Amino acid sequence: MKYIGHVLAHLRKDLRIEWRSRDSINGMLFFSLLVVVVFSLAFDPTAAVSRQISGGILWVALLFATVTALNQAWTREQNHQVLEAQRMAPAPASALFLGKAIANMLFVLVVEAVLAPVFIVFYNLHVLGNAWLLALILPLGTWALVVNGTFFAVLGLRTRNRELLLPLLLLPISLPALLGMVEATTGVLTAQLDPLEINTWVTQLAGYDLVFTIVCILLFETVLNAE
Amino acid sequence: MSRPSILRTIGWLWFLASLVVLAIGFREAIFLVPTDAAQGDAGRIFYYHVPSSMLSLIFPYINFLASLAYLYWRRRDPLKALTSDALALTAAEVTVVYATICLVTGSIWGRATWGIWWTWDPRLTSMLLLWLLYVSYLMLRRFSSAGQSQTLAAVLSVFAAVDVPIVYMSIRWWRTQHPAPVFGGGPDSGLDPSMMPAFVWNIIAWGMWGIFILGFRFALERRRQLAEQDAALSAIEASLETAQ
Numbered sequence: 001m002k003y004i005g006h007v008l009a010h011l012r013k014d015l016r017i018e019w020r021s022r023d024s025i026n027g028m029l030f031f032s033l034l035v036v037v038v039f040s041l042a043f044d045p046t047a048a049v050s051r052q053i054s055g056g057i058l059w060v061a062l063l064f065a066t067v068t069a070l071n072q073a074w075t076r077e078q079n080h081q082v083l084e085a086q087r088m089a090p091a092p093a094s095a096l097f098l099g100k101a102i103a104n105m106l107f108v109l110v111v112e113a114v115l116a117p118v119f120i121v122f123y124n125l126h127v128l129g130n131a132w133l134l135a136l137i138l139p140l141g142t143w144a145l146v147v148n149g150t151f152f153a154v155l156g157l158r159t160r161n162r163e164l165l166l167p168l169l170l171l172p173i174s175l176p177a178l179l180g181m182v183e184a185t186t187g188v189l190t191a192q193l194d195p196l197e198i199n200t201w202v203t204q205l206a207g208y209d210l211v212f213t214i215v216c217i218l219l220f221e222t223v224l225n226a227e
Numbered sequence: 228m229s230r231p232s233i234l235r236t237i238g239w240l241w242f243l244a245s246l247v248v249l250a251i252g253f254r255e256a257i258f259l260v261p262t263d264a265a266q267g268d269a270g271r272i273f274y275y276h277v278p279s280s281m282l283s284l285i286f287p288y289i290n291f292l293a294s295l296a297y298l299y300w301r302r303r304d305p306l307k308a309l310t311s312d313a314l315a316l317t318a319a320e321v322t323v324v325y326a327t328i329c330l331v332t333g334s335i336w337g338r339a340t341w342g343i344w345w346t347w348d349p350r351l352t353s354m355l356l357l358w359l360l361y362v363s364y365l366m367l368r369r370f371s372s373a374g375q376s377q378t379l380a381a382v383l384s385v386f387a388a389v390d391v392p393i394v395y396m397s398i399r400w401w402r403t404q405h406p407a408p409v410f411g412g413g414p415d416s417g418l419d420p421s422m423m424p425a426f427v428w429n430i431i432a433w434g435m436w437g438i439f440i441l442g443f444r445f446a447l448e449r450r451r452q453l454a455e456q457d458a459a460l461s462a463i464e465a466s467l468e469t470a471q
Binding site for chain 1: 298352353356359360362363366367370371372375378379382383385386387389390
């Protein structure tokens with residue numbers, strides 16, 4: 001209970017800061033919009049083709065946007081010596097991480113909610129499969145990106161080339177999850193995938209989320225004190 | 228004899244023994260095994276592709292265990308921690324080497340039998356993923372500063388090791404163009420008895436060779452660490468002298 005209290009305190013702080021500036025949501029939103037536009041110029045998609053590739057494009061846009069936003073996620077903490085303060089505080093360090101990750105997750109979900117209609121209009125889509133399944137796939141996939149991304153952002157915080165390092169570390173680890181999200185999303189959009197198979201991808205994604213959330217929480221304190 | 232010279236002798240003997248076993252494995256695979264009925268001589272690459280892919284799935288565990296040992300000893304026993312960190316780094320490098328051999332031989336074999344160099348089949352993709360993971364591990368070691376690179380790398384190794392079982396299980400989870408696993412893949416799996424000696428000799432040979440380069444690289448890394456410690460120590464001594 002106390003732990004949840006700590007997590008909520010960190011979450012509230014992050015949400016309040018974001019509400020005042022709205023930097024990372026606006027940045028991510030515009031960036032992913034640009035990626036979507038660039039892809040639609042690059043591929044010139046017709047309705048049938050766009051349905052096949054749109055799952056991938058959506059996730060690639062979100063992935064790039066998430067990486068650019070996460071690069072800045074810990075800058076404020078670093079500038080204000082929050083990480084040093086956390087080392088001395090009796091509160092569990094992983095609460096700081098979990099609060100940050102949930103906040104980032106909410107930001108990306110907001111971006112997804114705004115982006116989805118634009119995306120459907122641009123690519124002239126209408127969903128052929130079970131649209132409500134997307135309400136499950138999108139959060140699961142987002143969490144997979146955000147939980148590892150937040151972790152690797154703090155891992156790379158004190159390294160050289162940290163802006164470059166985050167995608168270098170995050171992409172290889174996230175590829176299994178990315179495969180799951182893209183396959184499941186495309187499966188729902190085209191309705192060409194067996195529901196059982198979509199179910200397998202979603203389960204796999206959920207398993208991935210669970211495993212890596214646990215690993216991140218267990219190892220956060222080690223990374224915070226790495227010196 | 229002193230301890231380092233005994234170790235050096237063992238290293239040389241091991242090196243010569245693995246060369247001998249490599250030669251036997253080469254003779255078995257290239258000259259003695261009957262030619263594959265469907266694939267012709269191209270099938271002989273099996274004896275290089277499969278051992279290196281199996282070994283590239285084993286060395287990550289050495290890396291993982293050494294990284295766990297590092298994280299355990301980090302505060303308790305720094306000297307042991309340094310040794311296990313050297314082992315972790317070496318195992319990661321050997322993993323990259325074997326995964327590269329596996330990918331390259333697999334690509335050549337694919338060209339000969341499937342007619343394509345590469346296909347985005349889940350098993351090929353997952354092997355590439357393993358390669359990418361350990362290259363990113365080596366990248367992190369290169370980019371992070373000296374004081375913390377061991378801890379950060381050990382943490383990343385835990386992440387990578389969690390991914391390795393996913394890579395392995397992908398054989399069973401996903402449909403694939405790649406042949407089903409030869410060992411334990413179902414009732415029809417298993418090797419023809421005529422292929423067995425060549426396969427066993429080659430996997431022993433490449434295992435021994437892998438352990439040799441592991442040990443060699445480990446000794447080199449230990450030497451680098453000791454030189455670094457000496458340099459740090461003499462720097463401290465020099466700073467003490469100027470203070471007086």
